[in-house]
Amino acid sequence: MSIKNNLNNISNTIPENVTLIAVSKTQPVASILEAYQAGQRAFGENKIQEMAEKFDTLPKDIEWHMIGHLQSNKVKYMAHFVHLIHGVDSFKTLAEINKQAIINKRVINCLLEVKIASEETKFGLSFAEVEQLLKSEELKNLKNINIKGLMGMASFTENNEIICDEFKSLKNFFNSLVKFKSFNVNPIILSMGMSGDYKIAIEEGSTMIRVGSAIFGSRNYN
Numbered sequence: 001m002s003i004k005n006n007l008n009n010i011s012n013t014i015p016e017n018v019t020l021i022a023v024s025k026t027q028p029v030a031s032i033l034e035a036y037q038a039g040q041r042a043f044g045e046n047k048i049q050e051m052a053e054k055f056d057t058l059p060k061d062i063e064w065h066m067i068g069h070l071q072s073n074k075v076k077y078m079a080h081f082v083h084l085i086h087g088v089d090s091f092k093t094l095a096e097i098n099k100q101a102i103i104n105k106r107v108i109n110c111l112l113e114v115k116i117a118s119e120e121t122k123f124g125l126s127f128a129e130v131e132q133l134l135k136s137e138e139l140k141n142l143k144n145i146n147i148k149g150l151m152g153m154a155s156f157t158e159n160n161e162i163i164c165d166e167f168k169s170l171k172n173f174f175n176s177l178v179k180f181k182s183f184n185v186n187p188i189i190l191s192m193g194m195s196g197d198y199k200i201a202i203e204e205g206s207t208m209i210r211v212g213s214a215i216f217g218s219r220n221y222n
């Protein structure tokens with residue numbers, strides 16, 4: 001199957017309110033262009049420098065999503081162009097994003113990453129930590145960020161019931177965040193679902209899926 005066919009198959013089967021992010025990490029520019037020519041505009045990368053290089057080379061109407069774990073000292077390399085940062089899991093990182101957003105005279109959209117999987121290896125905040133962050137006084141000082149919602153990754157398992165439960169709990173928690181709504185907290189995006197589990201994620205209320213291998217084929221490395 002070609003990239004174009006894979007994209008069309010997925011786009012045609014997901015509801016209109018769900019945004020498809022084509023995860024292009026490790027993929028060459030030619031493959032991204034193939035997806036672009038098929039109409040795809042939102043792409044996700046997990047390394048800041050790789051994303052910045054691709055931004056420089058590729059058409060400027062692409063929306064770039066940073067989906068990987070962030071190193072604060074590299075935020076500056078994407079602050080002028082990034083569309084949405086999915087993997088924010090500390091106040092320190094938010095503060096650095098805010099600082100770089102001010103330098104670039106813009107507001108940067110972020111999602112808080114929540115740890116819903118049982119594996120030790122996954123990054124993210126607990127529900128309690130998210131609430132603590134959203135009600136903190138310090139958050140009000142960050143005028144150049146906009147927290148648009150949450151991101152989560154389910155456990156890597158064949159057991160769909162576990163995946164389903166993890167997504168369900170994230171969706172419930174996401175729904176509870178309306179009480180924190182403010183000028184820089186506007187929770188409308190729930191980023192959950194990858195190649196292996198996006199169908200379950202959509203059933204459980206995802207509004208944004210991050211799909212790599214089901215579009216581009218399998219990767220040699222992560």
Ligand SMILES: *Cc1c(COP(=O)(O)O)cnc(C)c1O
Nearest residue numbers: 023046067194195210211212213
């Ligand atoms: C790589 C990656 C994806 C896409 O994974 P696939 O299984 O290839 O669809 C989605 N989200 C994050 C955070 C990733 O790192």
